[in-house]
Structure formats: C-alpha cells, structure tokens
Amino acid sequence: MEKADHYNYESFGQCDLAVPDFRAVATIGSSTPQFTLNSVDGGKISLSDFVGKKHVLLEFGSIT
Amino acid sequence: MGEVPPLTELYQKYRVQGFEFFIIYAREAHPGENFPHHTSPEQKISHAKKLRELDNVEIPVLVDDIEGSTHKAYGALPNMVYLIDRDGIVVYKSDWTDAHELEDMCKSLVRLDDMKKRHVPIIRKGVSERLHWIPMDPHHRERIYRRSGEKAIRDYFNARGHLPYATDAEKTKS
Numbered sequence: 087m088e089k090a091d092h093y094n095y096e097s098f099g100q101c102d103l104a105v106p107d108f109r110a111v112a113t114i115g116s117s118t119p120q121f122t123l124n125s126v127d128g129g130k131i132s133l134s135d136f137v138g139k140k141h142v143l144l145e146f147g148s149i150t
Numbered sequence: 151m152g153e154v155p156p157l158t159e160l161y162q163k164y165r166v167q168g169f170e171f172f173i174i175y176a177r178e179a180h181p182g183e184n185f186p187h188h189t190s191p192e193q194k195i196s197h198a199k200k201l202r203e204l205d206n207v208e209i210p211v212l213v214d215d216i217e218g219s220t221h222k223a224y225g226a227l228p229n230m231v232y233l234i235d236r237d238g239i240v241v242y243k244s245d246w247t248d249a250h251e252l253e254d255m256c257k258s259l260v261r262l263d264d265m266k267k268r269h270v271p272i273i274r275k276g277v278s279e280r281l282h283w284i285p286m287d288p289h290h291r292e293r294i295y296r297r298s299g300e301k302a303i304r305d306y307f308n309a310r311g312h313l314p315y316a317t318d319a320e321k322t323k324s
Contacts, residue, residue, distance in 0.1 A: 117238055126195065
C-alpha cells in the first residue's frame with residue numbers, strides 16, 4: 087500500500103502526474119465507492135444517506 | 151479548486167430540485183509555505199475550513215481522511231467532479247469541473263425525474279463520451295499559486311520549466 091506521506095507530497099514535483107486510474111475507477115453506470123466523512127460544520131456525512139432520496143454532486147478540491 | 155462562483159450558482163439552482171452538492175477537501179495539489187502538505191487530520195480539517203473562508207464556499211465541505219481514501223477511490227485527480235443519481239449510480243464524471251457540462255447533466259437528471267413521474271418508458275441507459283478543453287486563466291492561476299506561497303511557484307517551475315501562470319507564448323520563450 088501507498089504510504090500517507092507519499093500521497094501527501096511535500097512538493098508538486100513529487101506528484102505522479104500520470105494517473106491512469108481516473109477512467110478505471112468509479113466508472114459510469116457503476117455503484118459509487120461509499121464514504122463517511124467529517125463535515126467541516128461538524129457531524130459526519132455518508133453517501134448512503136442519500137440513496138433513494140437525492141442526486142449527489144461531488145467536487146474534489148484543495149486550497150492550492 | 152475549480153472556479154467557485156459557477157458551481158455555487160448551480161448549487162442554488164439545483165438544491166431545490168432534489169440535489170445535494172458536496173466539496174470533498176483532498177490533498178493540497180500545490181503545497182507552499184502558507185498551505186503545506188497535510189501531516190495530521192486536525193491540520194487537514196483546519197485547512198478545509200480555511201478553503202471555505204477563502205473562496206466563500208456555500209456548498210458543504212467534507213474532509214477526506216489523511217490517507218486520501220475517498221480521493222483515491224474516485225481517481226485522485228485534483229479537480230475532478232462526479233454526479234451520482236438517486237440510485238447511487240455514477241452518471242457523470244469529469245477530470246475537471248466544467249459548470250456548463252455539469253448543468254447539462256443536472257438537467258438530464260431533472261428530465262429523468264420527470265420521465266419517471268410521468269411513467270415514460272425507458273429503453274435502456276445510453277452512454278456518451280466527450281473531450282473538453284480546459285481554459286487557462288493566468289490571473290486565476292497566479293492568485294491560487296501566490297496564496298500557496300513562493301515554494302509552490304518554484305516547485306512548479308522546477309517540474310515543468312515554466313511558471314504555472316505562463317501563457318503559451320511565454321512557455322516556449324526560453
């Protein structure tokens with residue numbers, strides 16, 4: 087398994103820019119990978135909370 | 151981050167039509183003096199709060215774990231976006247947040263909801279693929295890199311041989 091400190095690279099140059107996985111994971115028409123994450127507002131949100139209820143849009147991002 | 155204002159507009163428009171939007175705060179794409187790489191869950195949460203402040207984000211922000219488990223499960227790109235229907239199925243994924251494309255897809259889901267309501271028969275789920283062209287806004291990029299710090303700009307220059315906010319003409323000058 088990849089170590090956390092490799093994932094959280096210190097400098098942009100250490101980032102492996104060839105990410106072949108994007109089109110291979112969480113593919114169109116398949117069930118989404120599940121998650122339960124902390125909200126910055128407090129509390130936890132699970133993707134499964136919305137099944138049968140809402141469409142969900144996820145945007146991944148960072149400050150930089 | 152992609153541009154926040156267009157996504158906020160979509161959020162305001164579609165949250166009342168059966169959608170939930172979330173921003174998932176992932177690793178820092180361009181760590182610098184002001185926003186270094188994550189070393190603890192607490193620091194990651196405090197950066198996520200800062201993101202919300204800096205970009206006036208209205209959309210709820212979730213924080214991935216320090217190992218990036220969710221980020222990796224979805225492909226680990228810095229600005230990717232997914233749309234998931236009510237059945238928990240991925241109906242749209244993109245390596246970049248393009249508000250126009252997203253709006254088209256939100257409209258498709260609204261149409262689907264309407265078809266279901268009216269019991270319109272559906273033959274099958276079809277698939278389309280497309281390319282898109284990511285515009286380069288030097289001012290936006292310069293702002294993002296500067297708020298990270300000189301280190302982020304230096305690191306980019308060392309990796310790519312030009313400034314992150316160089317225009318095409320400037321990239322080939324040297």
